[in-house]
Amino acid sequence: MVTIYDIANKLKLSTATVSRALNGHDDVKTSTKNRILETAKEMGYLPNSMARSLTTKKSWNIGLLFSDDQNSGFKHIFFANVINEIIDSAAKRGYDVSIISGNIGMRKTSYLEHARYRMLDGIIIATIDTRQEDVQNLIKSDLPVALIDQNFSESICVNSKNIKGIKSLVNHLYDKGYRKITYITGQLDNYVSKDRKKAFLDITKSLNISNLCSTVEGVFTDSKLAYELTKDIMSKENRPEAIMYPDDTAAIGGLKYLLENGYSIPNDVAICGYDGVEISQLVTPRLTTIKQDIHKLGSSVTYLLIDEIEGKKPSRKTWVDVELLVGETT
Amino acid sequence: MVTIYDIANKLKLSTATVSRALNGHDDVKTSTKNRILETAKEMGYLPNSMARSLTTKKSWNIGLLFSDDQNSGFKHIFFANVINEIIDSAAKRGYDVSIISGNIGMRKTSYLEHARYRMLDGIIIATIDTRQEDVQNLIKSDLPVALIDQNFSESICVNSKNIKGIKSLVNHLYDKGYRKITYITGQLDNYVSKDRKKAFLDITKSLNISNLCSTVEGVFTDSKLAYELTKDIMSKENRPEAIMYPDDTAAIGGLKYLLENGYSIPNDVAICGYDGVEISQLVTPRLTTIKQDIHKLGSSVTYLLIDEIEGKKPSRKTWVDVELLVGETT
DNA sequence: CTGTTAGCGCGTTCAG
DNA sequence: CTGAACGCGCTAACAG
Numbered sequence: 001m002v003t004i005y006d007i008a009n010k011l012k013l014s015t016a017t018v019s020r021a022l023n024g025h026d027d028v029k030t031s032t033k034n035r036i037l038e039t040a041k042e043m044g045y046l047p048n049s050m051a052r053s054l055t056t057k058k059s060w061n062i063g064l065l066f067s068d069d070q071n072s073g074f075k076h077i078f079f080a081n082v083i084n085e086i087i088d089s090a091a092k093r094g095y096d097v098s099i100i101s102g103n104i105g106m107r108k109t110s111y112l113e114h115a116r117y118r119m120l121d122g123i124i125i126a127t128i129d130t131r132q133e134d135v136q137n138l139i140k141s142d143l144p145v146a147l148i149d150q151n152f153s154e155s156i157c158v159n160s161k162n163i164k165g166i167k168s169l170v171n172h173l174y175d176k177g178y179r180k181i182t183y184i185t186g187q188l189d190n191y192v193s194k195d196r197k198k199a200f201l202d203i204t205k206s207l208n209i210s211n212l213c214s215t216v217e218g219v220f221t222d223s224k225l226a227y228e229l230t231k232d233i234m235s236k237e238n239r240p241e242a243i244m245y246p247d248d249t250a251a252i253g254g255l256k257y258l259l260e261n262g263y264s265i266p267n268d269v270a271i272c273g274y275d276g277v278e279i280s281q282l283v284t285p286r287l288t289t290i291k292q293d294i295h296k297l298g299s300s301v302t303y304l305l306i307d308e309i310e311g312k313k314p315s316r317k318t319w320v321d322v323e324l325l326v327g328e329t330t
Numbered sequence: 331m332v333t334i335y336d337i338a339n340k341l342k343l344s345t346a347t348v349s350r351a352l353n354g355h356d357d358v359k360t361s362t363k364n365r366i367l368e369t370a371k372e373m374g375y376l377p378n379s380m381a382r383s384l385t386t387k388k389s390w391n392i393g394l395l396f397s398d399d400q401n402s403g404f405k406h407i408f409f410a411n412v413i414n415e416i417i418d419s420a421a422k423r424g425y426d427v428s429i430i431s432g433n434i435g436m437r438k439t440s441y442l443e444h445a446r447y448r449m450l451d452g453i454i455i456a457t458i459d460t461r462q463e464d465v466q467n468l469i470k471s472d473l474p475v476a477l478i479d480q481n482f483s484e485s486i487c488v489n490s491k492n493i494k495g496i497k498s499l500v501n502h503l504y505d506k507g508y509r510k511i512t513y514i515t516g517q518l519d520n521y522v523s524k525d526r527k528k529a530f531l532d533i534t535k536s537l538n539i540s541n542l543c544s545t546v547e548g549v550f551t552d553s554k555l556a557y558e559l560t561k562d563i564m565s566k567e568n569r570p571e572a573i574m575y576p577d578d579t580a581a582i583g584g585l586k587y588l589l590e591n592g593y594s595i596p597n598d599v600a601i602c603g604y605d606g607v608e609i610s611q612l613v614t615p616r617l618t619t620i621k622q623d624i625h626k627l628g629s630s631v632t633y634l635l636i637d638e639i640e641g642k643k644p645s646r647k648t649w650v651d652v653e654l655l656v657g658e659t660t
Numbered sequence: 661c662t663g664t665t666a667g668c669g670c671g672t673t674c675a676g
Numbered sequence: 677c678t679g680a681a682c683g684c685g686c687t688a689a690c691a692g
Contacts, residue, residue: 001446046443046446046447047447048384048447048449049380049447049448049449050380050381050383050384050389050449051380051384053380054378054380054381054384059380061428077407077410080407080410087429087431091431096428096429096430096431096448097428097429098391098426098427098428098429099417099426099427099428099429100426101417101421101426109376113376116331116376117376117377117378117379118379118426119378119379119380223608223612249608249609249612252609252612252613253612255614256612256613256614259614260614278553278579279579279582279609282553282579282582282583282586283582283586283613284585284586284589284590284614
């Protein structure tokens with residue numbers, strides 16, 4: 001391993017000068033700077049992040065928290081896409097991304113401890129369940145933290161325009177003549193679900209159809225549950241004319257039930273997804289859904305976090321726009 | 331930040347003793363060991379990975395290489411699932427996972443340099459395109475490396491039983507009476523695609539139907555291309571009775587074309603996917619496909635790499651079994 | 661513009 | 677069983 005000592009030695013300089021040159025300080029004579037840079041290249045010198053971080057207290061490493069024991073972010077294609085953006089964006093600003101788990105070595109520890117252990121410069125939280133004490137502690141800590149689709153007053157939060165999304169869907173359904181709408185929400189212990197549900201109640205009220213509409217609690221990405229709930233809903237006396245699902249995967253689960261049982265879509269019943277992932281436009285019939293701006297969600301949360309890390313005091317709240325995708329199911 | 335120095339100071343011991351106790355060496359008196367462990371806990375001591383790695387030359391960190399500029403692993407739901415397993419498995423053995431990109435800070439570097447910079451203990455390569463010089467250098471280096479679905483003689487490779495998978499599909503089609511089969515392969519610059527294509531040619535030959543069968547080069551997860559290729563294939567004079575796709579996503583793209591154009595499946599034409607991801611069983615009709623053992627693929631590649639890191643000389647080649655999933659499309 | 665010195669937090673000789 | 681001393685590779689004062 002080539003160190004700055006080696007190249008200092010070769011050039012009869014001190015490590016200090018070498019370090020300065022390598023870090024682009026301007027208090028080094030241009031000629032010696034060039035000599036240093038050159039021989040560094042020749043000798044195949046590479047900095048050692050451990051040594052550097054140890055003195056600078058900065059790791060150029062961002063932690064990514066995306067799953068708990070129950071729920072695995074990567075299995076959800078929507079989150080997988082967001083995570084992809086996060087990694088890309090971080091790389092563009094010179095940061096690496098590490099996944100943080102709830103243990104150091106073989107020992108169970110908190111996320112916060114883990115973050116300190118690895119000297120992470122900041123954390124992106126892309127988990128659904130932020131109620132865990134462990135996650136709460138992370139948020140409350142003095143570590144820079146940024147979250148997606150959450151609501152914590154002091155932290156950086158990047159939110160999709162959930163209210164707009166739901167209202168667009170309901171308005172679209174209304175315009176198409178649907179009045180009896182059932183909305184299967186995500187799990188209601190969750191901020192986004194609550195927000196969307198409230199939006200649904202608000203918009204149906206202002207359209208004067210709230211007495212015809214209803215909500216049922218479901219679970220994000222749980223296609224099996226969506227299948228069962230659809231069965232329940234459709235076997236009732238008073239069937240809805242349209243069903244809204246918590247996301248595309250759930251909608252496809254519902255769609256499966258409807259197709260299997262000979263329902264004509266959207267004639268017998270209309271359905272909507274949410275997220276607008278690729279598959280939503282690939283199934284037949286193509287889903288009407290809300291397309292989230294995955295690129296923007298991922299890049300914003302990352303850039304804002306890095307701004308915070310670098311002391312640029314970015315805005316705490318950001319809303320990312322959504323778009324109605326009209327398919328063949330409404 | 332509490333350091334071993336702080337706790338040594340408080341207990342009137344030397345840092346050496348504290349270090350030994352903390353690392354579970356047995357050359358410390360049990361009573362003092364306990365005192366140390368206790369006060370360490372009290373004071374909220376946490377080791378510093380940077381300092382530790384600097385002396386031990388071990389980071390307890392595994393690099394994950396899963397994308398190049400063209401192709402993003404996380405966008406592929408199959409890989410997303412594998413990666414999920416990798417992270418879980420690594421955590422169980424006490425390792426963290428870092429994503430490695432092709433730059434350090436703002437400077438473009440090789441993956442190998444990046445790995446050395448971060449002192450990674452090993453690398454898991456889950457990219458399709460291993461032809462890049464950069465990736466080649468990584469494989470040739472003395473860093474422990476493990477790959478999924480690749481074939482490098484000296485490296486640890488975990489492969490899915492691709493030949494068995496293809497043969498199962500063709501045999502299944504044959505048993506159902508299909509003789510004219512077209513196989514849309516993945517991109518043929520890739521090891522897996524070649525392997526599967528060869529398996530297809532072999533099995534159709536031994537079934538004496540090779541003159542009725544054909545292959546077309548496609549691209550993994552490219553549903554749009556699959557859509558177009560399906561159109562081409564179906565518009566020819568001599569239509570196949572069955573089409574096999576490189577993976578489920580592509581198959582769903584093909585399915586879309588067929589459904590849109592009024593083909594009855596499997597009566598007019600049968601289709602098969604590959605991978606067996608969740609969505610393959612959710613679309614209507616349910617895909618006949620090969621289910622890969624994602625859990626095993628991810629955990630094996632991780633455990634084998636860690637064995638290698640820890641000097642346990644694990645076997646270089648591992649094959650993970652696959653399972654035929656008969657759906658409604660054949 | 662450059663060198664000397666010190667220290668980041670930890671593990672590991674080598675004595676005792 | 678315990679301590680003193682050193683070094684991992686690098687950056688940051690402080691001189692000069």
